[in-house]
Amino acid sequence: MAEFQCDVRDLKFALLEQARIEKLFDHPRFEELDRDTVEAILDEAYKFARNQMAPMNPIGDREGASFDPATGKVTMPAPFKETYDLYTANGWLGFVHNPDYGGQGMPYSLGMAVNDLFFGGCLSFSLGPLLTTGAAHLIETFGNDELKKIYLENMYTGKWTGTMCLTEAGAGSDVGAVRARARKEGDYYLIEGEKIFISFGEHDLSENIIHAVLARTEGAPKGTRGISLFLVPKTRVNADGTLGEDNDVKCTGIEHKMGIHASPTCTLTFGENGRCKGWLLGEENKGMRAMFQMMNEARIQVGLQGASLANAAYQYSLQYAKERVQGKDILAGKGSPDVTIDRHPDVRQMLLQQKAIGEGTRALLLRTGFFLDMAEVSTDPEEKERYNGLVELLTPIAKGYSTDQGFKATELAIQVLGGYGYLSEYPVEQYMRDMKIASIYEGTNGIQALDLIGRKLPARDGADMKNLIGMMTKSVQPHASHPLLAADVAIFTKARDALVAGATHFAKVGRDRPLSPILNATAFLDLMGSVVVGWLLLEQALIAWPRFEDICRAKNVDALDSKATRGICEEDPDAAYLHDKIKVAQFNARRNLALCPAKAAILQAGDESAMEAML
């Protein structure tokens, strides 16, 4: 059985049929793209993910990155270097980035689809490129021309990698507590301090590592308003671009973790010998603003990790369930033959739940990516603001909901495999361990929930939420008397109303009982995620339905006659795909969306027992 599989058909469906990214190809920036090219890119990325990345995923898990205390060097598992060289040589690293600096200039939405494949292939590997482009994009936005000239192309082409150095022992979720110091010395600063949890802070994949470091200048205000952002290379770069002296950045250890073992999580000390030079990115004390740019991009990518690993785990457990023979068909009599476990109702439910999570959150992430593209290419300021608003509103959902649910999907995959799922011989338990970090890093999901209710809901007087509700209603409402999906549309409508009621409730009680929204922030994020993902799955079903009807009509079969259509689906995988797009939407509406009114009632009930408990 193949270790890693992705339903590329579903990726193409969400990208081309649902988000309809073809709209972008009219724009001069993307005029070289067309449908065939998009498909060729996805097919090639899948090939790379499957043949090159996936085989090293279990090796990375088993061997992990290793640290030598004597030299401070980190060695990656053997196959990583070769894959990194191929990955960068083939242009995948700077996929969505600026072609003027060595990037490939592709749309974000397509970049998300490509990363869906790469994360599924090997998450720990893919984090290196992700951090590199994140750091490089900071330099592109906030660096001066000289810094851009020296660093950007080398980073977008992967010759040098990058990191994000935020966290310190006393500054995690509270970034304002950063203590690292920066002292101005002419056109540069001397950096001093210790950072922890720095992914790819040290490794042997590239010849230099460029750190984006948060630190305080002398006399800077306390808290987040006194934080500045610096570019700090591991090895200094001469004016002609060649590598110069060591820059006094040292790795003093790496963490032993639950998952992503091949992603080295480093402790770095800067300026132990007082020789660590850094260059300011942007203005002094404006570091947080800069960091938010990087963080918003990264949060969407982390959400994608949730969707991607959920799908990878689902595909594996699905193949397993189709092959593993155990027990009898529950409705068949004694003496009937043993069946594969995908015939058992409980297993089928688990498979469909995984499918709903995986494909639903994938649709959410790709749509968010498409909004990001539209915000970039749009020339109408009002439209631009509308798309930017949608991206901002959806970012905490995309990150928090996708990783919470994605984790559940990987856990269900283990359950489908039973005892074998618990063994490291099978890949699903690694997916679960690797996935867990996604609800923690780049702002815990609790922080995402606070961001959602505190910043995103009230932003622009709630206009973004209104836009989103309007968009959902517009796509689903016309189908209120759909021949097959009317009942599911009705469930969605109630769920949507519950979401509106929940949001309105926060606005009302917030002043009198400030704790109430905070205590219910996570519940609200879950409610909103359920509604948005439920909408996207329903929208997919509404797109799939007329196509399914066409196939049935061509064979003179009534599309509503489920017995008759079964034969068509068994013969034609395309018909089966469309059929199951409808089934997963119905499953999700009836089992997940249907819970939304209760979820809304809970957050309006004002329970504060957690605050009252002595603990």
Added chain:
Amino acid sequence: MKILVTVKRVEDPEAKIKVKPDGTGIVTEGINYKVNPFDEIAVEEGLRLRDAHGGEVVIVSCGSEASTTEVRSALAMGADRGILVKTDQTLDPDAVARILVKLVEQESPDLVIMGKQAVDDDQNQAGQRFAQYMGWGQATQASKRANLESEDEKARKPGLVISGETVEVTREVDGGLEDVRLKLPALVSADLRLNLPRYASLPGIMKAKKKPFQNLTPEELGVDITPKITAKRFLSPPMRQAGEMVPDVPTLIKKLAEEAKAI
């Protein structure tokens, strides 16, 4: 030097193939297609030879319009231009060989590289027939002595050795390898261990669309493609029967001898 490499559009080897109920062919709905894996190896070898000796790699495919995708994949790997001989008729290996003869008359390549066989119908004939028609030397099942983990392979060193007017080829034969030397022009067909084909790069995929691409038809080439072989009926292999537990070794031997007639 000019190298002509053929690629065939085949059903994804991992797809579950189903035979149509009336036995006239296989169900094609929802099947993914890709470049025949042996042809990818042929393309890779062509690219390595071009990079070592200069010249160009021309990709040829025969089949429906849809085969454009497979020609483009080879262009995305780095080949220079493509030719599609377009027909919706089923082609047998002899028709393909005769189409190639006409193309080679037009293109005059120094070397033709093909996959040793296509994984859809496993005929392994087109190359041999083509070489025979041309009166060329042929080296089928081309392999190499260096293994696929070697430094030579990592450096993408060609397995075929061209010097002057000849090409040296290591062939896979029963029980080992055989070295042959052919006079150019010649036909070589690629086996599994000749090389590891490269991945297409993103810039390669983007450039592939802009590379010269010629559409021809068998009629334009003056080739009669009326098949000499026709498939009468398609059948799925019989389902494997369940095994039988026997109480002891003597019973097993008895059954093997009398029922299975295996001993």
